Amino acid sequence: MSDLRLANYIGGAWTASDAKQQHDVLNPATTELIAQVPMGGTAEVDAAVQAARAAYASWRRTPVVDRVQPLYRLKALLEQHAPELAATVTRENGKNLAEAMGSVRRGIQMVEVAIGAPSLMLGQSLEDVASGIDCTSVRQPMGVFAAIAPFNFPAMVPMWFFPFAVACGNTFIVKPSEQTPLSQQLMFELIHEAEFPAGVLNMVHGGKDAVTAIIEHPDIEGVSFVGSSPVAELVYRECGKQGKRVQALGGAKNFVVVMPDADREFTVKAIVDSAFGCCGERCLAAAVVLAVGDSHEWLRKGLLEEMPKVTVGDGSKPGIDMGPLITKTHMQKVLGYIDAGVNEGAELLLDGRGIDTGEKGWFVGPTLFDGVHPEMSIAREEIFGPVLCVSKVDTLDDAMQAIHKHPLANASSIFTTGGKHARQFGYEVDAAMAGVNIGVAAPMAFFGFGGSKGSFFGDLKAHGREAFDFYTDRKVIISRW
Numbered sequence: 134m135s136d137l138r139l140a141n142y143i144g145g146a147w148t149a150s151d152a153k154q155q156h157d158v159l160n161p162a163t164t165e166l167i168a169q170v171p172m173g174g175t176a177e178v179d180a181a182v183q184a185a186r187a188a189y190a191s192w193r194r195t196p197v198v199d200r201v202q203p204l205y206r207l208k209a210l211l212e213q214h215a216p217e218l219a220a221t222v223t224r225e226n227g228k229n230l231a232e233a234m235g236s237v238r239r240g241i242q243m244v245e246v247a248i249g250a251p252s253l254m255l256g257q258s259l260e261d262v263a264s265g266i267d268c269t270s271v272r273q274p275m276g277v278f279a280a281i282a283p284f285n286f287p288a289m290v291p292m293w294f295f296p297f298a299v300a301c302g303n304t305f306i307v308k309p310s311e312q313t314p315l316s317q318q319l320m321f322e323l324i325h326e327a328e329f330p331a332g333v334l335n336m337v338h339g340g341k342d343a344v345t346a347i348i349e350h351p352d353i354e355g356v357s358f359v360g361s362s363p364v365a366e367l368v369y370r371e372c373g374k375q376g377k378r379v380q381a382l383g384g385a386k387n388f389v390v391v392m393p394d395a396d397r398e399f400t401v402k403a404i405v406d407s408a409f410g411c412c413g414e415r416c417l418a419a420a421v422v423l424a425v426g427d428s429h430e431w432l433r434k435g436l437l438e439e440m441p442k443v444t445v446g447d448g449s450k451p452g453i454d455m456g457p458l459i460t461k462t463h464m465q466k467v468l469g470y471i472d473a474g475v476n477e478g479a480e481l482l483l484d485g486r487g488i489d490t491g492e493k494g495w496f497v498g499p500t501l502f503d504g505v506h507p508e509m510s511i512a513r514e515e516i517f518g519p520v521l522c523v524s525k526v527d528t529l530d531d532a533m534q535a536i537h538k539h540p541l542a543n544a545s546s547i548f549t550t551g552g553k554h555a556r557q558f559g560y561e562v563d564a565a566m567a568g569v570n571i572g573v574a575a576p577m578a579f580f581g582f583g584g585s586k587g588s589f590f591g592d593l594k595a596h597g598r599e600a601f602d603f604y605t606d607r608k609v610i611i612s613r614w
């Protein structure tokens with residue numbers, strides 16, 4: 134068996150997978166083969182569920198102050214290994230080292246917040262709800278949960294979930310993206326070193342079959358999913374049929390409104406960072422800029438000045454702002470959107486096709502369209518690449534209408550120096566993550582993360598206090614003595 138073939142982590146031990154199919158993972162900057170992922174299914178998921186169920190019996194009875202101790206150890210190990218983890222993210226995903234390190238730091242903050250479980254799991258009580266009768270509401274863990282992750286934040290996204298779930302007393306299975314499995318491979322080495330009891334945290338590699346096995350397994354209580362909207366919707370629907378608790382975070386098409394009174398230089402830089410950071414493969418990336426009135430002229434000029442400064446290449450090398458796209462297939466999809474934008478009549482101001490970085494990987498340069506109409510495919514669909522669309526609108530009300538018409542609503546931002554505009558935007562915008570003079574409106578670990586409309590399926594968002602609601606059931610105990 135090849136040295137590059139990855140193992141699952143089940144019941145506290147590395148376990149070779151019997152899966153016949155495997156997925157080759159290539160470094161997207163160099164095209165070098167870096168891992169082979171066993172595409173597990175029912176058998177592998179079932180083995181992990183058995184281990185997690187066995188561990189649950191004693192883990193749920195472990196006092197919460199003791200349950201958070203391995204998380205303290207994991208936090209220390211993550212600090213120590215953060216550079217290695219960031220380098221792994223860059224190697225398998227392509228984003229540059231600073232971006233990778235930023236995502237690792239965000240992940241570590243999840244552990245820090247989850248460690249607050251003894252306070253954050255507190256229930257409520259009231260005496261004499263009727264004469265001589267007291268009432269207590271406690272939060273209890275529910276059993277085995279699973280997370281299904283996307284390729285774009287391979288270290289961070291699983292950390293939105295597992296620290297909270299296990300701190301609450303559940304046991305857990307992570308299914309990393311088959312496109313970027315190595316960060317979680319390293320994560321589980323650290324989890325092993327942190328000495329979580331065997332079976333509390335498990336990892337199964339795979340793709341669609343593993344996801345189906347998770348959805349259909351009767352002993353998995355709930356699922357946290359992050360990925361594209363069609364799959365998020367499918368996971369939500371199918372988990373619902375199985376009676377599972379589910380939160381499914383989907384895709385995005387994020388609007389940015391620019392008012393004529395916005396700080397020009399700051400706004401242009403923030404939009405460029407948002408649209409082209411992580412090569413546009415970010416669910417919070419600016420996708421469509423709605424330039425209100427006179428802002429259109431200075432914005433267009435500013436973007437044309439700023440965007441060519443974005444350096445493109447292998448993100449592991451110094452001085453690189455933007456790395457490659459994740460795969461050749463995805464690069465071809467992004468190039469197809471640029472072709473479509475031209476064919477549909479948008480004005481191509483900067484063309485990222487055919488960029489030569491001197492590397493072998495899958496690069497597309499920063500691309501800018503102006504004159505984009507809502508019915509064009511580049512305005513409607515998630516491109517998930519370095520393509521920014523600009524549309525001119527007359528008023529903030531027009532901008533709000535355009536935003537409200539779009540079926541996706543993950544994040545949205547306004548750039549303005551006017552409190553009135555900022556207030557109207559915050560009040561009316563239907564994306565659940567809203568920014569005022571913020572390019573990437575990313576809630577931190579102690580707030581909930583997740584969009585609205587077709588970008589989110591479920592009720593409770595990821596991390597923050599909502600994680601303690603998602604990963605526990607509330608029991609009310611009414612007593613008379």
Ligand code: NAD
Nearest residue numbers: 282283284309310340341344360361364382383384385416
């Ligand atoms: P994806 O939907 O292709 O894959 C996500 C996960 O689902 C992977 O683990 C994959 O193995 C599995 N999967 C893929 N196809 C499946 C199918 N047909 N049936 C069952 N399982 C399937 O997403 P991706 O390409 O890995 O990630 C990019 C997407 O994720 C973008 O749409 C992006 O906006 C979204 N995303 C959203 C958020 C958010 O917070 N809303 C965060 C990160 C990424």
